[in-house]
Amino acid sequence: MTRFFHLFALLLLCGLELLLAMAPVAAVAAESAVSDAFTPTRLAEFEQQIQPFVARYCTECHNEVSAEVGFRLDNLDGMVTAGQDTERWEKTLEMLDIGDMPPEDADQQPSKADRRRVVAWITAELKKIGRGPDDARLERPEFGNRVDHEDLFSGQHQGPAFSPSRLWRKTSQIHRDFEASLRLPQGASPFTPRGGEGFQDYDYLFANEATIISMRLNTSNYAAEILDGRMVNPPGPDGKTDRNQRVREGVSRFREFNDLKEVAGEPAAEAVAAAVDRAFTVLVYRQPSAAEAERYGAFLRKSISIGGGRMGLENLLTAIMLSPEFIYRQEIGLGPKLPDGRRMLSPPEIALAIAYALTNSPPDTQLQQAVAAGKLSTQADVEREVRRMLDVSTKDYWEYEINHTFESHREACRNPRVLRFFREFFGYNRVFDVFKDETRNPHHKPQFLFKDADLFVLSILEEDQQVLQQLLTSDRYVVHYTSPRQAERKLEQIRKNDKGKNAEDLQRLQSGRTPVLGGYRGGQYYTTYGFEKETWDYPLEQPFVVPHRAGMLTHPAWLVAHSGNFDNDPIRRGKWIRERLLADTIPDIPIGVDAALTDDPHLTLREKLAKTTRSECWRCHRKMNPLGLPFEAYDDFGRYRDNIYYDDNQEIAGTFYERETRNKIAQRRNGPGLTFTTRPVDTTGALAGSGDAQLDGEVENAQDLVQRLAKSERVRQSFVRHAFRYWMGRNETLNDSPKLMAADRAYVKSGGSFKELLVSLLTSDSFLMRKDEE
Numbered sequence: 001m002t003r004f005f006h007l008f009a010l011l012l013l014c015g016l017e018l019l020l021a022m023a024p025v026a027a028v029a030a031e032s033a034v035s036d037a038f039t040p041t042r043l044a045e046f047e048q049q050i051q052p053f054v055a056r057y058c059t060e061c062h063n064e065v066s067a068e069v070g071f072r073l074d075n076l077d078g079m080v081t082a083g084q085d086t087e088r089w090e091k092t093l094e095m096l097d098i099g100d101m102p103p104e105d106a107d108q109q110p111s112k113a114d115r116r117r118v119v120a121w122i123t124a125e126l127k128k129i130g131r132g133p134d135d136a137r138l139e140r141p142e143f144g145n146r147v148d149h150e151d152l153f154s155g156q157h158q159g160p161a162f163s164p165s166r167l168w169r170k171t172s173q174i175h176r177d178f179e180a181s182l183r184l185p186q187g188a189s190p191f192t193p194r195g196g197e198g199f200q201d202y203d204y205l206f207a208n209e210a211t212i213i214s215m216r217l218n219t220s221n222y223a224a225e226i227l228d229g230r231m232v233n234p235p236g237p238d239g240k241t242d243r244n245q246r247v248r249e250g251v252s253r254f255r256e257f258n259d260l261k262e263v264a265g266e267p268a269a270e271a272v273a274a275a276v277d278r279a280f281t282v283l284v285y286r287q288p289s290a291a292e293a294e295r296y297g298a299f300l301r302k303s304i305s306i307g308g309g310r311m312g313l314e315n316l317l318t319a320i321m322l323s324p325e326f327i328y329r330q331e332i333g334l335g336p337k338l339p340d341g342r343r344m345l346s347p348p349e350i351a352l353a354i355a356y357a358l359t360n361s362p363p364d365t366q367l368q369q370a371v372a373a374g375k376l377s378t379q380a381d382v383e384r385e386v387r388r389m390l391d392v393s394t395k396d397y398w399e400y401e402i403n404h405t406f407e408s409h410r411e412a413c414r415n416p417r418v419l420r421f422f423r424e425f426f427g428y429n430r431v432f433d434v435f436k437d438e439t440r441n442p443h444h445k446p447q448f449l450f451k452d453a454d455l456f457v458l459s460i461l462e463e464d465q466q467v468l469q470q471l472l473t474s475d476r477y478v479v480h481y482t483s484p485r486q487a488e489r490k491l492e493q494i495r496k497n498d499k500g501k502n503a504e505d506l507q508r509l510q511s512g513r514t515p516v517l518g519g520y521r522g523g524q525y526y527t528t529y530g531f532e533k534e535t536w537d538y539p540l541e542q543p544f545v546v547p548h549r550a551g552m553l554t555h556p557a558w559l560v561a562h563s564g565n566f567d568n569d570p571i572r573r574g575k576w577i578r579e580r581l582l583a584d585t586i587p588d589i590p591i592g593v594d595a596a597l598t599d600d601p602h603l604t605l606r607e608k609l610a611k612t613t614r615s616e617c618w619r620c621h622r623k624m625n626p627l628g629l630p631f632e633a634y635d636d637f638g639r640y641r642d643n644i645y646y647d648d649n650q651e652i653a654g655t656f657y658e659r660e661t662r663n664k665i666a667q668r669r670n671g672p673g674l675t676f677t678t679r680p681v682d683t684t685g686a687l688a689g690s691g692d693a694q695l696d697g698e699v700e701n702a703q704d705l706v707q708r709l710a711k712s713e714r715v716r717q718s719f720v721r722h723a724f725r726y727w728m729g730r731n732e733t734l735n736d737s738p739k740l741m742a743a744d745r746a747y748v749k750s751g752g753s754f755k756e757l758l759v760s761l762l763t764s765d766s767f768l769m770r771k772d773e774e
Contacts, residue, residue: 039081039128040081040082041078041079041081041125041128043078043079045121046078046080049117049121050078050118050121050122051076051078053110053118054073056108056110057101057108057109057110058073058092058101059073059074062074071088071091072088073092076089076092080122080125080126080129081125081128081129083129086129086131089126089131090131090132092122093119093122093123093126093132093133095587096115096118096119096122097119097133097146098146098587099115103619112148112150112151139202139204139730140194140202140204140731141198141199141202141725141731142196142197142198142579143585143731144721144722144731144732145583145585145721146731147731147732147733149583149714149717149721151737152717152721152732152734152736152737152740152741153740153741153744155737155741156737157735157737157738158737158738159735159736159737159738159739159765160340160342160765160769161735161736161739161764161765161769162735162766162769162770162771163203163728163729163730163766163767163769163770163771164730164770164771164772164773165331165333165343165771165772165773166203166331166332167324167328167329167330167331168203168329168729169191169203169205169206169207169327169328169329170191170328171191171193171201171360172191172192172193173416173420174191174356174360174361175189175191176189176360177359177360177361179222181361182222182225182226182282183225184221184222184225184226185221185222185225187214187221187222188214188217188218189214190207190210190211190212190214190218191207191211192210197427197430198424198427199424199425199722199726200424201726201729202729202730203729204730207327211327212322215321215322215327216318216322218321219318219321219322220314220318222321223313223317223318223321224314226254226282226317227257227310227313227314227317254278254282256271256274256275256277256278257278259275260272260304260309260312261313262309262310263304263308263309264308264309266301266305267301267309267312269297272297272300273293273297275313275316276288276292276293276296276297276300276316277293279296279316279317279320280292280320283317283320283321283326284323284325284326285352285362285363286348296316296319296320299316299319300312300313300315303315303316329353329356330349330352331349331353332349332770333346333769333770333771334346334349335349340771341771341772342765342769342770342771343769343771344377344768344769344770345768345769345770347370347371347374347376350371350376350377350381350382350768351363351367351368351370351371351376353767353768354367354382354385354386354389354762355367356417357417357762357767358390358415358417359389359414359415359416359417360417364389366385366388370385379763379768382763382768383759386758386759386762386763387755387759389414389415390418390755390758390759392415393462394413394414394419394458394461394462397413397454397455397458398481398483418461418754419454419457419458421723422471423453423454424726425580425719425722425723425726426453426471426552426558426580427558427561427562428450428453428552428555428557428558428561429450429561430561430562431449431450431453431557431560431561432447433561434560434561434563434565435565436560436565436636437566440637441528441637441639442523443523443524443525443527443528444525444637445523446560448480448525449525449528449555449556449557449560450557451481452477452479452480452481452555452557453552453555453557453558455478455481455542455543456477456478456543456552456555459476459543460474461754464754464755465751465752465753466751466752467752467753467754468710468715468716468719468752469711469752470551470752471552472550472551472552472706472709472715473550473551473706473707474543474551475545475546475549475550475551476543476544476545477529477542477543477544477545477546477549477555478542479518479529479531479542479544479546480516480518480519480526480538481518482517482518482519484540486517487517487540490517491509491514491517494506494515495509513536514537514538514539514540515538516533516536517538517540518538527639528556528637528638529546529556530546530547530548530640547640548633548640549640550702550703550706550707551706551710553573553631553706554631554634554702554703555638556638557638559631559634559636559637560636560637563636564636567605567636568605568631568632568634568635568636569636570605570609570624570625570628570629570631570632571609571612571621571624571625571628572628573627573631574623574624574625574626574627574628574629575624575628577627578623578624578627578689580718580722581709581712581715581718581719582689582690582712582714582715582718583714583718583721584623584689586620586624587620593617597609598611601651601652602650602651602652603652604632604644604652604682605632606629606632606682609625609629612625623688623689625685626685626687626688627685627686627687627705628685629682629683629685630683630684630685630699630701630702630704630705631683631702632682632683633681633683633702634702641681642680642681643678643679643680643681644678644679644680644681645676645677645678646676646677646678646679647675647676648675650677653676683700683701684698684699684700684701685698685699685705686698687705687709689714690708690709690712690714691712691713691714692711692712692714695708695709695712716744716747716748717740717744720740720743720744720747720757721740723743723758723761724740724761724766727761727767728761728766728767739760739761739764739766742764743757743760743761743764746759746760747760
């Protein structure tokens with residue numbers, strides 16, 4: 001299905017007429033294929049293989065007398081293709097596939113081989129009538145856990161590993177980098193992200209009609225900028241220093257285009273060849289082949305003969321920018337074919353793959369030189385270049401001011417896709433998507449919490465030891481950071497106390513306490529961490545120990561990103577832990593289920609969740625609620641709390657901070673201060689499914705939970721699985737098992753080095769080998 005979408009995208013690029021011409025043929029072929037493949041269910045197969053399985057493992061609970069959750073399986077119609085019981089078959093398939101049926105506490109469990117056999121049979125029968133799982137949907141990252149975790153790390157699967165030959169659509173970040181590198185006007189991004197939670201860049205994404213429309217709108221502006229002007233150092237031709245005015249009109253930065261812009265007659269062959277060559281190197285980062293040089297050269301000459309030199313060059317640039325190579329990362333596998341049918345990526349493909357694995361930019365000079373010298377064709381060559389690119393410091397990023405786009409640190413963050421992995425894995429980049437009422441917390445600044453979380457990650461990557469464990473448990477945070485150079489400059493300003501502007505800070509400094517130096521734009525957002533401007537001794541050396549915190553899951557950025565608009569969301573937080581760290585699967589909410597909680601102001605969130613303990617709900621919520629409820633130690637802004645406050649009507653007034661806000665409002669209205677009572681926050685929960693019986697069990701609070709998670713082998717392996725998905729752009733399969741295990745071993749052997757994990761993944765067959773899908 002994915003390959004069909006890519007084909008569809010290419011047809012859009014080549015012309016709608018071709019698509020329309022092929023549509024009737026494709027429709028007839030598809031109809032013929034379905035009718036030829038359809039064979040009714042063989043009842044003998046059902047009676048001999050499937051019915052005994054259902055009777056043994058399912059009907060004890062799902063029968064006429066005790067139909068749990070209103071679901072019977074004792075009277076299933078074995079004639080699946082008749083369509084009488086399609087919905088029940090689909091639900092049965094879903095529960096068997098994700099391992100939810102039979103339940104864990106059942107007396108008997110089928111073997112994995114038996115389960116796979118029954119799942120395969122039901123899937124095949126449902127597909128005959130156009131039902132069952134949607135293969136394209138299952139390619140999304142949220143379905144990656146459908147591959148059995150124990151199987152993946154069992155050592156029983158030997159590969160060979162490969163990724164399918166593919167066209168992988170570029171990202172908006174790659175496109176913005178292209179604009180910035182050529183100083184082009186920023187147009188509408190033609191590459192929208194996948195949307196939703198999780199990884200945003202997967203290889204099943206394709207260029208749709210919106211992509212083509214955006215590209216066509218952008219290309220005229222890009223071509224005009226390339227042909228007509230370039231930025232010069234100030235002052236500009238008019239004497240102004242404004243960046244937008246510093247354009248030298250009519251002078252292209254590319255001499256090859258200047259020679260043709262004003263040509264009226266037949267252009268010189270050398271000039272045409274030079275222009276085509278330059279257009280390719282600027283837009284697709286390579287020399288044209290002989291056939292391409294001839295074809296595009298003829299196209300350029302034809303365009304010049306019709307509309308003149310300028311129009312001819314515009315058409316040439318537009319044609320290349322609308323080509324599949326400009327829109328997609330081409331990973332076909334053009335290297336030699338192996339006996340098993342796999343092909344290694346060619347050196348130019350490897351250079352692009354490495355560059356876009358770590359950066360948003362095309363191959364750097366060293367990668368290009370390696371390709372030219374024939375030194376990028378083996379795994380050893382790839383390892384050499386990957387290690388070189390990873391051998392950089394991230395400290396420059398710390399110096400950058402907060403920027404609302406968060407993608408403008410082209411020089412500071414040398415490998416931006418590494419940092420983006422952690423943003424998307426933990427999901428703290430969604431802190432901007434959660435609306436908060438500022439009257440409840442006027443100091444809430446999501447952009448500063450986001451930057452703090454970035455720096456927390458980078459501080460751990462800088463050490464590069466026990467990375468996952470540190471990310472889950474470290475209490476050493478970065479809060480409102482300022483560099484030593486900036487700190488010294490601000491301290492000098494405070495000491496001078498020019499015109500008394502810094503009197504309060506000077507008094508704090510003289511009392512032996514460092515005032516807040518992190519800049520005024522953040523306001524007092526650091527109160528989220530429990531620090532107050534009047535009492536906080538600002539740490540000049542960061543990261544530093546922050547009380548009541550342990551790792552990313554207690555970081556305010558993560559807590560806000562996984563909260564609701566007005567309250568915590570233990571279900572969402574528990575689901576995240578279950579799926580991201582425990583490699584488990586939570587099915588979608590069934591249609592028609594009322595998932596809304598009561599808005600009774602007298603009840604805590606834990607009390608409101610009591611409705612989810614009903615049998616029809618608890619099957620899924622038992623996997624989420626016990627994991628999410630320990631984080632009730634923090635409110636939905638990520639502020640730590642010991643107690644919950646109640647007003648005179650026993651309505652919940654929230655945290656200490658909200659109590660103070662309500663008090664101030666009451667006093668401002670010349671009324672008496674409010675009185676409150678408190679009750680301790682219940683932060684207990686439970687861990688199940690860690691793969692270690694010594695870790696599973698009841699937990700006291702969030703810190704206890706994350707400490708246990710950090711010790712779990714299954715959690716570490718799940719982290720490796722997610723890194724694999726992110727860098728391969730697809731979900732793992734059992735063929736990838738040896739490479740996943742090798743990456744896990746590399747991480748463990750190196751003492752938890754994320755660089756070693758990356759080197760293992762980016763030198764694996766899964767990354768370098770391609771094979772056509774059968």
